[in-house]
Amino acid sequence: AQSVTQLDSQVPVFEEAPVELRCNYSSSVSVYLFWYVQYPNQGLQLLLKYLSGSTLVESINGFEAEFNKSQTSFHLRKPSVHISDTAEYFCAVIGDSGGYQKVTFGTGTKLQVIP
Amino acid sequence: DTGVSQNPRHKITKRGQNVTFRCDPISEHNRLYWYRQTLGQGPEFLTYFQNEAQLEKSRLLSDRFSAERPKGSFSTLEIQRTEQGDSAMYLCASSLDGGTGNTIYFGEGSWLTVV
16 A cells, blocks of 8 residues: 655745645555646646656756655755746655556645745 | 547536546557546546556445446546535546556546536
């Protein structure tokens, strides 16, 4: 079984300030980790993913996340946020137990960027 | 690549009526998933298809729910005798076969409101 915990349901932050959205997971097998973003009234868009290799992964719009196996975390960070980053962010995990990919999502963190 | 397409995007129905949602996955994606998302929650897995075969159904999928993917391309999700608790966004997603970690692409979602 696998699970994802996003401790912060809402994170307000001023524009151009840094932000960290926390994600912790649990799994009995190796995992693949994802961050998805959801803008109002839209579906989910993949932001970035960790499959293997470098533990630091980056997105094209300045977000990065670091896989920390010892702390079972995959926190999302951005050094300077923009108004357009206002959205809900979901951390997700796939356990590598073979077979198909069943994605387990966290409950989401709403990022509110304040002008 | 036109992305995962879902329709209708919004559906308001009276309690007790039947509704059907359609999902057109990205062409050549042989894996298709249905998720449900309620306010304040992350998406919850409902069911999964590998081509036309439905390989797993969540306990969330009661007997009133049925999903099909008759030709291994588009899929339908039908809810019979709708209840107010069925009000949610129903998300469809697809991915290529080929191993754990392949990106799962989500559609825009179909909002259901049962009144």
